[in-house]
Amino acid sequence: MADRKEKTFRFVIVGGGIAGVTCVEQLSSQIPSADLALITAGPHIKAVTNYKQVSKTLEEFDVEEQPSSVLEEKFPNLTVIHSAVKSLDTQSHSLETTDGRVFGYEKLCICGGGRPKLLTQDNPYVLGIRDTDSAQEFQKRLSKAKRIIVVGNGGIALELVYEVDGCEVIWAVKDKAIGNTFFDAGAAQFLIPSLEADKPERAALCKRTRYTTEEPAPGGSQTFTADRNARRQGTGPTEAGSALGPDWHEGIVLRGAEQGTRRVSLEYQCEVEQIFTSEELLKSPQQTLRPENGSWPVYVQLTNGKTFGCDFVVSATGVVPNTEPFLHGNNFALADDGGLQVDDHMMTSEPDVYAAGDVCTACWEHSPMWQQMRLWTQARQMGWYTGRCMAAHVLSEPIELDFCFELFSHITKFFNYKVVLLGKFNGQGLGLDYELLIRCTKGQEYVKVVLSGGRMVGAVLIGDTDLEETFENLILNQMDLTRYGEELLNPNIDIEDYFD
């Protein structure tokens, strides 16, 4: 491959998602004279706009899908190559794209993102949602559907069950409570009534730039219904490749074939046993497959013994890092979750190769209050820090792990509530060595504080609590809070004044 090199760049970044684009921006601003290439499979790039540092570690921003020319105009030394990398040879420092071109690099950063970890591959009735194309396919299939089954209990499932109208949703979760990747059973209990309530009108909700697509008890159950008439319009361009993100569903119509009602039925503590089509059902001995009445294109048998028919299944069961084209013939160390292992300078195990965002796994010794989650904010932070590391290395300057990796922090929205997560918000890694303080006002706020050895190590804030900055400080400064006891969450005390 080496002798076919068309050009050698000082820096090559693979992937036009948030991690890759932020890395490009950082490198270009630190070393404007450097020859730099962004190689990306998708036709558009994702750029961070309206970035706002909310507090020391909390950040908010919008994301815009942009033509790559915007980036090239901003950084004259940047070349954007729209093709997928199909192979990499770290020895000769070269890579080949699917259109047959070979490029060399001095330093490479892999930001290839992740792909949905589907329940099963190649089943046309099982969909995952990752990028604009898959969201569009979901929307198209939903518009003809009367019932779908959503499997998974993380971010995508939480968003879908709340947003989908005009279609019955059966939501199968492995756990005892909803939203296990983001919060505990108490918070789940606080949020559940929202599934019964009407959604606020759309216009009042939209805060960010939207993604747009073209219109086209073990075994226990719970059912929630709500009427809603809000309608949304969907127009605009399509793209393939980068992950969706905050508010992706606000620009598209998530409506099934029926009118009016949202109906979510929850199946707790169960997994998918098998998925079979109506033809397979007819061939099966009656005792094995016993779905409820009705005729459906596909049936799902759950481990709680129930079988449901539906139009299709959404597998919202996490992501796997997109490492495939980079591994063959190279010696990348992989983490247990399949991500490219990176050290505290975002370097992989191969020389001159860095990685950032969903594709990598942070393998340095983490700060006691930080953990990796494959989130938009972390993709931006990693892309930014990797750009700084790459620049520091070529300039022979020292660089230390960035402060953003001191404390895990995430702002998002579920069921139309603001949700802030800080530190070890679910007592992650603490075993039994922690206590919880909880304050909850139905329909208004849920505040949970995780204390270990009398010090605050994490928090979940749902609703407009206005506590995030104070709690962030208390976690960062590790003040002994023993003497304050439950007063810490006394709603009659202005906690900010308390700690001044």
Ligand SMILES: Cc1cc2nc3c(=O)[nH]c(=O)nc-3n(C[C@H](O)[C@H](O)[C@H](O)COP(=O)(O)OP(=O)(O)OC[C@H]3O[C@@H](n4cnc5c(N)ncnc54)[C@H](O)[C@@H]3O)c2cc1C
């Ligand atoms: C439906 C959905 C909702 C989400 N909501 C939120 C949210 O509310 N908040 C939040 O924080 N996070 C959210 N996330 C997660 C967030 O979007 C991702 O963590 C983040 O975008 C990852 O960014 P990335 O740059 O690492 O990867 P990606 O955005 O996946 O970008 C990867 C890039 O690499 C390119 N690529 C891949 N393979 C190759 C190759 N071989 N050659 C060349 N280019 C290649 C792709 O085209 C793409 O441009 C959501 C994710 C999804 C799917």
Ligand SMILES: NC(=O)C1=CN([C@@H]2O[C@H](COP(=O)(O)OP(=O)(O)OC[C@H]3O[C@@H](n4cnc5c(N)ncnc54)[C@H](O)[C@@H]3O)[C@@H](O)[C@H]2O)C=CC1
């Ligand atoms: N508001 C936010 O911050 C949002 C973030 N995201 C991010 O996007 C990415 C993709 O989202 P998700 O697919 O929801 O991933 P996720 O990692 O958030 O959740 C995956 C869920 O699937 C469950 N699961 C895994 N395998 C399963 C199986 N075989 N059967 C049943 N359940 C299984 C897990 O227990 C977990 O509840 C994640 O990185 C997520 O953090 C997505 C939507 C919103």
